[in-house]
Amino acid sequence: MTADIIIEALVKIGLVLTINLTLVAYLVLAERKVSAFIQNRLGPNRVGPWGMFQSFADVGKLFFKEDIVPAAANKFVHTLAPLISISVAISTFAVIPFGNTIAINGQEYKLMIGDVNIGILFILALTSLGVYGIVLAGWSSNNKYSLLGGLRASAQMISYELSMGLSVIGVILIAGTLQLDKIVVQQGEYLWGVIPAWNIVLQPIGFITFLIASFAETNRLPFDLPEAEPELVGGYHTEYSGMKFGLFFLAEYANMITASAVIVTLYLGGWQFPFLEYLGLSPLVMTLAQMGAFAVKVALALFFFIVVRWTVPRFRYDQLMDLGWKVMLPLALANIVVTGFFLLFR
Amino acid sequence: MEKFLEKSIPVRRKNLTFWQKLYIPAILSGLKITMTEFFKPSVTIRYPEERTVMPESFRGRPVLVAENGTERCVACGLCARVCPALAIEVQAGETELGKERYPERFEINMVRCIFCGFCEEVCPEEAIIMSQEYELVFTSQKEALFGKDKLMKPIEEVQTRLDFLRKNR
Ligand code: SF4
Ligand code: SF4
Numbered sequence: 001m002t003a004d005i006i007i008e009a010l011v012k013i014g015l016v017l018t019i020n021l022t023l024v025a026y027l028v029l030a031e032r033k034v035s036a037f038i039q040n041r042l043g044p045n046r047v048g049p050w051g052m053f054q055s056f057a058d059v060g061k062l063f064f065k066e067d068i069v070p071a072a073a074n075k076f077v078h079t080l081a082p083l084i085s086i087s088v089a090i091s092t093f094a095v096i097p098f099g100n101t102i103a104i105n106g107q108e109y110k111l112m113i114g115d116v117n118i119g120i121l122f123i124l125a126l127t128s129l130g131v132y133g134i135v136l137a138g139w140s141s142n143n144k145y146s147l148l149g150g151l152r153a154s155a156q157m158i159s160y161e162l163s164m165g166l167s168v169i170g171v172i173l174i175a176g177t178l179q180l181d182k183i184v185v186q187q188g189e190y191l192w193g194v195i196p197a198w199n200i201v202l203q204p205i206g207f208i209t210f211l212i213a214s215f216a217e218t219n220r221l222p223f224d225l226p227e228a229e230p231e232l233v234g235g236y237h238t239e240y241s242g243m244k245f246g247l248f249f250l251a252e253y254a255n256m257i258t259a260s261a262v263i264v265t266l267y268l269g270g271w272q273f274p275f276l277e278y279l280g281l282s283p284l285v286m287t288l289a290q291m292g293a294f295a296v297k298v299a300l301a302l303f304f305f306i307v308v309r310w311t312v313p314r315f316r317y318d319q320l321m322d323l324g325w326k327v328m329l330p331l332a333l334a335n336i337v338v339t340g341f342f343l344l345f346r
Numbered sequence: 347m348e349k350f351l352e353k354s355i356p357v358r359r360k361n362l363t364f365w366q367k368l369y370i371p372a373i374l375s376g377l378k379i380t381m382t383e384f385f386k387p388s389v390t391i392r393y394p395e396e397r398t399v400m401p402e403s404f405r406g407r408p409v410l411v412a413e414n415g416t417e418r419c420v421a422c423g424l425c426a427r428v429c430p431a432l433a434i435e436v437q438a439g440e441t442e443l444g445k446e447r448y449p450e451r452f453e454i455n456m457v458r459c460i461f462c463g464f465c466e467e468v469c470p471e472e473a474i475i476m477s478q479e480y481e482l483v484f485t486s487q488k489e490a491l492f493g494k495d496k497l498m499k500p501i502e503e504v505q506t507r508l509d510f511l512r513k514n515r
Contacts, residue, residue, distance in 0.1 A: 034384070037385075037388070038383050039383070040383060040388050040389050041390050042388050042390045042392070045392070307377060307384075311373070311376040312373055
């Protein structure tokens with residue numbers, strides 16, 4: 001029995017990890033392509049058709065680059081930091097349900113790796129661990145720009161984690177559970193029989209604050225102050241080279257995928273596709289269609305992440321803090337109050 | 347000057363309307379712009395596969411016009427005289443043809459040439475003109491000495507430039 005569980009978990013981990021890492025490679029390509037199209041360019045198109053293998057060539061190149069550690073750096077922490085970043089970024093995906101249950105040989109398997117009953121807390125906890133990677137990288141490099149980047153990252157993440165957590169509370173209040181798969185199942189219902197009861201409909205304000213906080217958590221433009229190139233050289237990864245830099249780079253994109261998956265799960269109905277159950281499909285086809293729906297939603301969210309990066313300029317630091325504490329926090333709090341009253345008096 | 351200074355001091359606008367303070371409409375209009383650009387065709391020319399077609403007014407490398415296999419040049423030496431970069435060397439010889447003189451040797455040092463087009467302008471015979479070729483690669487100084495073999499071009503290939511010169515001179 002225990003062996004069964006371990007094998008099941010390992011198979012799922014292997015699958016999700018492979019898909020995730022491939023997705024990261026193609027997300028980097030997608031970002032370069034989308035930015036190129038927005039600027040009326042073509043983007044990478046030399047390595048393979050449409051530049052399909054560009055990312056793999058880049059990773060190959062990074063592996064053969066010299067790995068330079070500054071003489072005055074703390075070597076152990078300097079090596080540890082990118083590892084923290086990448087492992088946190090990848091392991092957050094463990095609790096995200098990417099489909100309903102699938103039946104193989106008469107046995108039901110849940111399509112998520114870790115079926116924990118505190119899914120949301122797990123995600124929040126891990127994403128806050130991610131800041132350690134950046135802060136330690138900034139500190140251990142013994143470079144003032146890196147340190148500034150690291151400090152900015154910690155201040156930014158702490159400020160935005162607050163509103164992130166608070167906006168999630170609205171969802172938890174409605175769902176009455178921390179379990180992500182249950183939250184997704186609840187979003188399969190319909191309001192007045194027509195509108196899918198996705199949390200984006202029930203929690204529009206919470207959705208916006210969560211979305212903005214996700215951008216800040218993933219250090220994406222307009223909140224990429226920790227690595228603001230014009231001011232901080234490269235921010236926390238100024239002193240990184242070779243594959244260590246590559247790990248930070250991959251972590252940023254892995255974080256983006258996780259953030260999109262969390263947004264989809266919490267607010268956009270997860271793997272639910274409205275009115276799919278009326279088509280009378282067989283359970284297997286149904287599950288596959290739902291996984292497809294999840295993938296499409298995540299892809300759209302990622303596209304949104306990318307397009308925003310090439311649209312909105314970077315915030316100034318005081319604007320960032322203003323937005324975090326004076327706008328997002330009150331909004332998220334008000335959202336909780338309104339949701340609470342609504343649930344009390346309906 | 348004073349007025350200019352006053353203008354350049356950054357002013358923080360305080361009289362924004364609620365709609366402007368919301369931020370989101372501004373972001374949406376920005377997204378609209380990027381999305382329309384996204385679907386517009388790209389302006390990139392995939393260089394080795396595609397090449398720009400140069401307009402006739404383009405001054406590429408100078409070439410000698412060849413009519414029926416012989417050059418039009420009468421070796422008057424005006425081009426060599428006018429060339430500001432001293433890139434041209436002409437050595438005259440006698441020929442049985444009607445023009446009586448021809449360049450025994452005609453060399454342009456492409457490392458020196460600055461593509462000014464003076465040679466083309468001064469030539470009395472329309473014998474040296476600027477082509478539309480811009481790809482010049484050499485690996486040594488010797489290779490950069492273009493003799494008659496490399497400079498001669500059949501008149502059909504440079505007709506557009508000749509027409510352009512007739513019209514605009
Ligand atoms: S000016 Fe014209 S004709 Fe005279 S030498 Fe030069 S190319 Fe020949
Ligand atoms: S283009 Fe100018 S520099 Fe070049 S050969 Fe003619 S006159 Fe000399």
